[in-house]
Amino acid sequence: MTSVALAVTDGMLHFExxxxxxxFGSAPDAVTVPWYDLSVCGPGPVPFGPFRLEPDHGLDRLPDADTVIVPGWADVDTAPPAALVDAVRAAHAAGARVVSLCTGAFVLAAAGLLDGRRATTHWAHTDVLAARHPAVEVDPDVLYVDGGSVLTSAGKAAALDLCLHLVRLDHGSSIANTVARRLVVPPHRSGGQAQFVTAPVPEQDGHPLTALFPWAVERLDRPLTVEDLARRAGMSSRHLTRHFRAATGTTPLQWLLAQRIRRAQELLERTDDSVDAIATATGMGTATTLRRHFNRTLGVPPDSYRRTFRTRTGRAGAVAP
Known part of the structure; x- marks a missing residue:
């Protein structure tokens, strides 16, 4: 997936x-692998706030891209332009990976790409999407949905989560984390995390979980329990679970498992450690346990993940010291 085309028209959301x-426009300085060839494709000059955006190519170039990204569509009550819908449909037919950010899902749905598929969009518009396109399985409770050749995201920050997910798929967790560090955002929020939580992952001083997250991540090689986390946070297990759900949209054990899987990905990408050694380093205990959770979460066993990643990158030395 080396070429990325942004499909732009009048009426798009600028943030996405x-x-x-x-x-996708440029790699962080520390990344040495070949980066994406990004182009902007549209029918002509597009209003962009007080400016005008000049596309690199017309919409007819979308089928030439490996990945086509459709930013949010501003007015969901108005049908997207037929030229855009047709071009996105043609790109998918040509084999492109088609991605919508936020309400860009309405463009994909109009093109028929979401029929029979699970998809999401901004929580404020999921009911409209479901009513207008009943063949789409609209999930209002997730950050993004990876359907393989078709991917959709919820709004704003979730669009960034999906973009980082694409980098992770193409280049591995280590490089995705490097991009996230440049953007000063959390390196990974899984697509299944709730769209609407009462607070973001806490960073402010004084929040009960502020110090707990880094403490736990530094101890992933240990068999941490909810009781261990609660004891460290100085609260009951029930109180901890309530704070976790409010801050992350998931439970303490689900969050821990996600961190262990992410650490396993990094070790598979960057080291030659055996699966047994990685199971120990990530607190999974045994290779059997690691393989079960890894396969269930990512759809491939650890050995296949390592082979696939290194086939794509040529080895683990993708990030400069």
């Missing part, structure tokens, strides 16, 4: 376009 351009 900016997110995609920031992620």
């Amino acid at each position: 376009l900016g997110i995609a351009h920031e992620v």
Whole structure:
């Protein structure tokens, strides 16, 4: 997936376009692998706030891209332009991976690409999407949905999550984390995390979980329990679970498992450690346990993940010291 085309027309959301351009437009200085060849495709000059955006190519170039990204569509009560819908449909038929950010899902749905598929969009518009396109299985409770050749995200920050997910698929967790560090955002929020939580992952001083997250991540090689986390946070297990759900949209054990899987990905990408050694380093205990959770979460066993990643990158030395 080396070439990325942003499909732009009048009526798009600028924030989502900016997110995609920031992620795929240029690699962080520390990344030495070949980066994406990004182009902007549209029918002509597009209003962009007080400016006008000049596309690199017309919409007819979308089928030439490996990945096509459709930013949010501003007015969901108005049908997207037929030229855009037709071009996105043609790109998918040509084999492109088609991605919508936020309400860009309405463009994909109009093109028929979401029929029979699970998809999401901004929580404020999921009911409209479901009513207008009953053949689409609309999930209002997730950040993004990876359907393989068709991917959709919820709004704003979730669009960034999906862009980082694409980098992770193409280049591995280590490089995705490097991009996230440049953007000063959390490196990974899984697509299944709830769209609407009462607070973001806490960073402010004084929050009960502020110090707990880094403490737990530094101890993933240990068999941490909810009781261990609660004891460290100085609260009951029930109180901890309530704070976790409010801050992350998931439970303490689900969050821990996600961190262990992510650490296993990094070790598979960057080291030659055996699966047994990685199971120990990530607190999984045995290779059997690691393989079960890894396969269930990512759809492939650890050995296949390592082979696939290294086939794509040529080895683990993708990030410069």
